Amino acid sequence: xxxxxxxxxxxxxxxxxWMCAGATLAGEMRIIENGxxxxxxxxxxxxxxxxxxEPVFAKEDPFAVNGGKVTFLPxxxxxxxxxxxGQVLVVTEGTGWVQExxxxxxxxxxxxVVWCPPxxxxxxxxxxTTAVTHIAIQQFKDGENVVWQEPVTDEQYDGxxx
Amino acid sequence: xxxxxxxxxxxxxxxxxWMCAGATLAGEMRIIENGxxxxxxxxxxxxxxxxxxEPVFAKEDPFAVNGGKVTFLPxxxxxxxxxxxGQVLVVTEGTGWVQExxxxxxxxxxxxVVWCPPxxxxxxxxxxTTAVTHIAIQQFKDGENVVWQEPVTDEQYDGxxx
Numbered sequence: 001x002x003x004x005x006x007x008x009x010x011x012x013x014x015x016x017x018w019m020c021a022g023a024t025l026a027g028e029m030r031i032i033e034n035g036x037x038x039x040x041x042x043x044x045x046x047x048x049x050x051x052x053x054e055p056v057f058a059k060e061d062p063f064a065v066n067g068g069k070v071t072f073l074p075x076x077x078x079x080x081x082x083x084x085x086g087q088v089l090v091v092t093e094g095t096g097w098v099q100e101x102x103x104x105x106x107x108x109x110x111x112x113v114v115w116c117p118p119x120x121x122x123x124x125x126x127x128x129t130t131a132v133t134h135i136a137i138q139q140f141k142d143g144e145n146v147v148w149q150e151p152v153t154d155e156q157y158d159g160x161x162x
Numbered sequence: 163x164x165x166x167x168x169x170x171x172x173x174x175x176x177x178x179x180w181m182c183a184g185a186t187l188a189g190e191m192r193i194i195e196n197g198x199x200x201x202x203x204x205x206x207x208x209x210x211x212x213x214x215x216e217p218v219f220a221k222e223d224p225f226a227v228n229g230g231k232v233t234f235l236p237x238x239x240x241x242x243x244x245x246x247x248g249q250v251l252v253v254t255e256g257t258g259w260v261q262e263x264x265x266x267x268x269x270x271x272x273x274x275v276v277w278c279p280p281x282x283x284x285x286x287x288x289x290x291t292t293a294v295t296h297i298a299i300q301q302f303k304d305g306e307n308v309v310w311q312e313p314v315t316d317e318q319y320d321g322x323x324x
Contacts, residue, residue: 027279029262034273057250057275063301064226067250088219088229090297092254100191111196113219117189135252137299139225 032057042070042078046148048157049076051125056135064139071133072096077125077157080149082118085139089114089124096132097157098124105159108132123152194219204232204240208310210319211238213287218297226301233295234258239287239319242311244280247301249308251276251286258294259319260286267321270294285314 042051049072056067064085069092080101089098091112098114099105101121108114108124114134116122118141126132138145204213211234218229226247231254242263251260253274260276261267263283270276270286276296278284280303288294300307 027282029260029265029279029282029284030277031260031268031270032275032277034271037275056252057277057299060248060250060277060279062280063248063250065299065301067252067299086222086225088222088225090218090229098191098193103191106193108193109196113194113199115192115194115219115222117191117222118224120189120191122191135297137219137227137229139227 046079047076048079048151049073049125051076051078059140065137066140066145067135067137069133069135071131072126073131074126074129077152078123079151080121080123082121082147082149083116083138084118084141084144084147086118087116087136087138089116090135090137092133092135094126094132095130096124096126096134098122099156108134121149208241209238210241210313211235211287213238213240221302227299228302228307229297229299231295231297233293234288235293236288236291239314240285241313242283242285244283244309244311245278245300246280246303246306246309248280249278249298249300251278252297252299254295254297256288256294257292258286258288258296260284270296283311
């Protein structure tokens with residue numbers, strides 16, 4: 001009798017596991033609440049000045065992109081970098097600067113959207129006197145969505161042609 | 163002499179066209195300015211009530227997703243629909259409702275992020291008394307990023323279990 005119960009319990013656990021796996025495979029709508037996605041200050045290995053980064057959405061299978069919200073305080077900027085499969089910046093607050101290598105520095109304003117194609121070396125950040133916030137969405141390629149390079153010098157940031 | 167000039171002009175045009183094509187292929191950073199992406203009221207074939215849709219970013223090769231900002235006035239909601247490769251909603255203003263088929267209606271607030279997996283039938287919109295705005299990002303599969311279905315009835319919208 002005890003043996004039979006044991007078998008029954010094992011079978012029940014197997015069925016429950018199968019049901020859970022099924023639910024996971026089918027996928028369920030999920031709300032990731034405000035305040036549950038912990039932000040952090042961008043590392044000085046990738047940023048100059050103060051950049052506050054809040055994860056917005058992770059790469060959820062089969063999605064090929066992830067998203068992060070970045071607030072640059074005045075004077076702050078990313079290092080030069082490229083994206084293997086491109087990036088979109090949706091500027092939500094303030095005014096910032098963005099520069100593609102070999103081109104002039106340009107202003108980006110709340111409501112602007114910036115498309116940066118794959119492998120285009122660039123940087124983005126605040127202006128010297130205003131903060132800026134953007135949602136950055138980048139696609140992965142072979143597991144990578146950014147390749148970091150050298151810092152933006154003060155001379156480059158101040159607007160000399162790169 | 164006139165003939166030689168003609169040939170020279172043709173060669174020059176060919177070189178210029180080739181240079182332009184090269185520039186396009188290499189890809190350049192592009193700022194799509196606020197006010198240049200014309201919004202529209204969502205069709206009554208896909209929405210109940212007033213939903214204002216502003217394109218945020220198109221699907222740029224090789225990007226697999228596009229993005230649109232939707233503002234639902236109180237009472238407004240999408241039809242039931244699915245996304246073949248999933249959707250992320252980034253709630254930027256207000257409070258809305260979202261419901262997955264077979265589950266209870268849930269609230270979404272500014273700062274919340276909603277992940278809706280592929281093929282999960284759902285709707286989203288404002289609450290009965292508050293507007294809501296979200297950026298909706300959806301991935302394409304075989305050229306499609308949404309499959310529209312029937313309207314959300316008043317009974318469903320008012321919160322009865324689906």
